[in-house]
Structures are given as C-alpha cells and as structure tokens.
Amino acid sequence: MLLDQYAFGTLGERIVKVFSAVFRREDEVKFKEHISKSISKNSVGVYIHFPFCKSLCPACPYVRDIWQERMMKAYVSALKIEIGLVGEALKDLGLRVVDIHAGGGTPSLIDKEWGEVIQTVREHFDVSQDYRFGIEANPEDLTEDKAFQLRESGVDEVSIGIQSLFKTNLKMLGRRHGVEESLEAVEKCRDAGFKLINVDMMYMLPEQSIDSWIHDLKLASELGPDQITCYPLLVPHYTPFYKMIKEGRVQEQPNMKEFKRMYYAAVHTLTNEGYTPLRYYSFSRKSEEYSTVELEMVGPLLGFGSGAISFTGGYEYINTCSVKEYIKSVKRGRLPIAGGRNVAKEERAARYVAERLSALKLKIKDFEREFGEPFEALMKKSGYNVALRIGLLLGNLKREGDEIRVTEKGMWQRNLGGWAFVLSIPCRIVEEYTKTPWPIEVRVP
Numbered sequence: 429m430l431l432d433q434y435a436f437g438t439l440g441e442r443i444v445k446v447f448s449a450v451f452r453r454e455d456e457v458k459f460k461e462h463i464s465k466s467i468s469k470n471s472v473g474v475y476i477h478f479p480f481c482k483s484l485c486p487a488c489p490y491v492r493d494i495w496q497e498r499m500m501k502a503y504v505s506a507l508k509i510e511i512g513l514v515g516e517a518l519k520d521l522g523l524r525v526v527d528i529h530a531g532g533g534t535p536s537l538i539d540k541e542w543g544e545v546i547q548t549v550r551e552h553f554d555v556s557q558d559y560r561f562g563i564e565a566n567p568e569d570l571t572e573d574k575a576f577q578l579r580e581s582g583v584d585e586v587s588i589g590i591q592s593l594f595k596t597n598l599k600m601l602g603r604r605h606g607v608e609e610s611l612e613a614v615e616k617c618r619d620a621g622f623k624l625i626n627v628d629m630m631y632m633l634p635e636q637s638i639d640s641w642i643h644d645l646k647l648a649s650e651l652g653p654d655q656i657t658c659y660p661l662l663v664p665h666y667t668p669f670y671k672m673i674k675e676g677r678v679q680e681q682p683n684m685k686e687f688k689r690m691y692y693a694a695v696h697t698l699t700n701e702g703y704t705p706l707r708y709y710s711f712s713r714k715s716e717e718y719s720t721v722e723l724e725m726v727g728p729l730l731g732f733g734s735g736a737i738s739f740t741g742g743y744e745y746i747n748t749c750s751v752k753e754y755i756k757s758v759k760r761g762r763l764p765i766a767g768g769r770n771v772a773k774e775e776r777a778a779r780y781v782a783e784r785l786s787a788l789k790l791k792i793k794d795f796e797r798e799f800g801e802p803f804e805a806l807m808k809k810s811g812y813n814v815a816l817r818i819g820l821l822l823g824n825l826k827r828e829g830d831e832i833r834v835t836e837k838g839m840w841q842r843n844l845g846g847w848a849f850v851l852s853i854p855c856r857i858v859e860e861y862t863k864t865p866w867p868i869e870v871r872v873p
C-alpha cells in the first residue's frame with residue numbers, strides 16, 4: 429500500500445470538496461490591500477520558513493533545498509528585509525505578535541542568526557512579553573554548544589526530528605543522524621533548559637512491524653520529552669520516495685488495517701507512558717503544546733520566507749517557493765507573494781472546526797464568540813454539517829452540553845481525515861508552487 433492522496437477513498441473526496449482552493453497571482457498593491465483589510469484579530473502568530481537542509485531526505489514533502497553557506501547568508505538578510513516590508517505595510521493595524529515558530533527545512537542549522545531575525549521582528553512589530561519562539565531541529569545539530577547557543581539566541585521550544593530509534597528505519601528514510609545522536613540531542617536540550625521539547629516519530633514505514641513501532645515509542649518516552657508527535661509516512665507523488673516504491677527499490681507500506689492498529693498502538697502506548705493526547709497525533713506530559721496548526725488553520729498567521737504560507741483569517745497567500753526568486757524579490761523591495769485567495773467566513777468556520785476537532789474538543793460558545801453567528805446555521809452554510817452529523821451518528825463524536833468531543837473511536841477517523849487533508853491540500857500546494865516560481869493560477873487538489 430501507498431499512503432498517497434488516493435489512499436483515503438470517499439473520506440478524501442469529502443474533504444477535497446470542503447477545502448478545494450484556487451490561488452491567483454495579483455499585483456503587489458492588491459496583495460497588500462487583501463492582507464491589511466482581512467486581518468481578523470490584533471494578536472497574530474509568525475511563521476518563518478528556513479528551507480535549507482544538509483541533505484535531502486527522499487520522502488520529504490516540504491519546501492527545502494540543499495544547504496549552501498553563501499545562499500543561507502543572503503536568505504537571512506532577505507528574511508529581515510521581508511519582515512520590514514510587511515511590518516511597514518501593516519504598521520497602522522496595531523498588531524501584536526503572540527507566537528513565533530520557525531520550520532523547514534532545518535532551522536537548527538543556524539543559531540545566532542535567529543537572535544537577529546527575532547530582533548528584526550521586534551523592530552517592526554509589537555511583540556507580546558510572554559511570546560514563545562520555537563524551532564524545528566535535526567538531532568545531529570543539537571550538540572551541547574549548539575543547544576546552549578540556540579537558547580541564548582532566544583529559542584524557547586524545540587521540536588526534534590528523531591523519527592525512529594532503529595538504525596534500519598533511519599537508513600531507509602535517508603536520515604543523516606544515528607540513534608546515539610538522537611539520545612544525546614534530547615539530553616543536551618534538557619541541559620540547555622528549553623521550556624518545551626517535542627520529538628517527532630514516524631510510523632507506516634516499509635517493513636516496520638507493529639511491535640517495533642511500540643518499542644520505538646517506548647524508547648522515545650524513556651527519553652522523557654514533554655511531547656511526542658506521531659507522523660505516518662505520507663508519500664506524495666512528487667517525492668523521490670514515491671518513485672523508489674514504484675520501482676521496487678523500497679517495499680510498500682503496511683496496509684490500512686495495520687495503519688489503524690499502529691495508530692491505536694501509539695494512543696495506548698503513549699497513554700500508558702503518562703502522555704495525554706493533545707491532538708489526534710500528538711501526546712504530551714504538559715498542558716502547553718508545540719504546534720503551529722491552530723494559527724495555520726484559523727489565523728491570523730504571518731508567514732515569512734520562501735514557501736511560507738500566511739492566513740489572515742480572510743486571505744491565504746503563499747510566498748514564492750524559489751529561494752533565488754524570493755531573495756531577488758525582497759531585495760528589490762517587493763513582497764515575495766506568488767499567489768493568494770480569499771477565504772470566506774464559511775470556509776474559515778470549517779477550518780476552525782477541523783482544527784478544534786484535531787485538538788479533540790470543540791466548545792460551541794467559543795465558536796459563536798469567534799464568528800458572531802449560531803453554530804448550526806454557519807455549519808450548514810459551510811457544508812461541514814453533514815460530516816458532523818455522520819460523526820455524531822457513528823459515535824465518532826459526542827455532544828456533551830456546550831462541547832463536541834472526539835471519542836476514542838473517532839480519533840482514528842480524525843487521523844484519516846487529517847492526513848487526507850494534508851496530502852490533498854498543503855502537499856498539493858507545495859507540488860504546484862515548486863514547479864515554477866510565479867504561476868498565474870494554482871488549483872488544489
């Protein structure tokens with residue numbers, strides 16, 4: 429089996445209907461107008477994309493490129509220029525930055541530069557006193573010196589891509605690090621005093637058994653991270669890994685039945701190890717969360733860097749995925765936006781519900797406060813009411829007073845729906861926008 433966008437049958441098709449989208453290129457004045465008119469709240473999140481890696485993993489679906497020192501330096505300067513351009517365009521809106529995350533690619537390849545970037549954000553935006561700055565990191569970067577240097581540069585939270593504590597899995601995924609480096613990385617991050625440590629683990633790997641997945645999770649929890657996030661290996665067709673499976677160079681993935689068993693094995697193993705599900709795919713020993721999904725889905729989130737996606741609450745837009753074009757554009761004083769689209773209130777409402785249910789609980793009063801409309805009426809207009817009704821009928825969801833909760837049975841449905849969404853929408857956006865730097869129009873899926 430292959431976990432691609434066609435693996436999810438009718439569930440995938442239903443998701444596609446609610447979230448299909450068309451992005452268009454417009455002139456800069458229009459882009460600025462759309463953004464400033466549609467920001468839904470004063471408190472905003474910031475996402476910074478760092479698209480460089482020391483080597484490119486064949487299954488990686490993200491916007492990334494091979495590391496070159498010279499290019500990285502030009503990129504960091506460009507990031508600072510872009511932050512300034514956007515800050516200037518939005519300066520009259522009284523925005524306050526409440527959260528900053530850097531993803532990639534591999535943000536842990538640099539350290540003091542992050543201090544400079546955050547300083548630039550501070551110069552152009554009002555940054556809340558209790559904001560947190562989190563980055564994604566590769567284990568091999570997190571030596572003692574690096575962990576301390578990152579902490580000194582203002583990084584509060586770290587998400588480490590461990591993936592597996594079995595050498596064979598790491599080799600198959602084309603990872604640069606070994607098991608030892610992952611063990612060291614968690615220890616060094618703890619010594620350096622990060623406020624939150626997440627580790628990413630992967631399942632649905634070719635030749636991976638349920639027992640070895642459970643063993644992997646037990647080992648990961650023995651390391652004592654605050655949070656463990658479980659990713660099934662997705663195989664979009666644009667990744668080299670797809671070709672490797674098709675050509676028989678790598679075995680196919682476990683089947684759907686095993687997918688379900690592996691999923692619940694993660695829920696039960698991690699619960700037994702003292703972790704509570706924060707989302708259908710992430711588990712924590714703390715109440716805080718390393719996550720960017722809430723701001724991505726609900727907004728407002730300002731994205732900086734090549735390939736970054738922003739969502740104001742009413743307008744979604746993506747920066748060019750070409751690093752060279754990105755640098756060229758901002759150096760000329762132009763926003764590097766490649767395409768954007770209006771998001772109607774009904775679609776934002778569906779995104780809000782999908783995001784809340786991914787966190788396993790939706791409070792109807794919160795929804796109505798956010799949208800100023802009765803829940804049932806807006807859900808009907810969004811087309812999401814059918815999915816909710818079916819969920820309640822099948823016992824995947826449970827209504828308790830003002831809350832809709834995802835049941836243990838429903839967590840599996842969420843897991844399927846969530847990854848079907850990722851493959852059909854964000855992965856398809858990346859696929860199209862990495863083909864050419866400035867397409868006129870992009871339709872997803």
Ligand SMILES: C[S@@+](CC[C@H](N)C(=O)[O-])C[C@H]1O[C@@H](n2cnc3c(N)ncnc32)[C@H](O)[C@@H]1O
Nearest residue numbers: 487488532533534564566589628659660661662
């Ligand atoms: C941008 S990467 C994290 C940072 C870092 N570059 C790394 O790889 O460790 C985010 C996470 O996505 C997950 N990931 C990578 N390739 C994936 C794929 N094909 N399907 C699902 N998740 C994937 C991994 O768990 C990875 O840690």
Ligand code: SF4
Nearest residue numbers: 481484485488532533
């Ligand atoms: S999985 Fe991480 S390290 Fe590998 S190419 Fe993707 S972003 Fe880079």
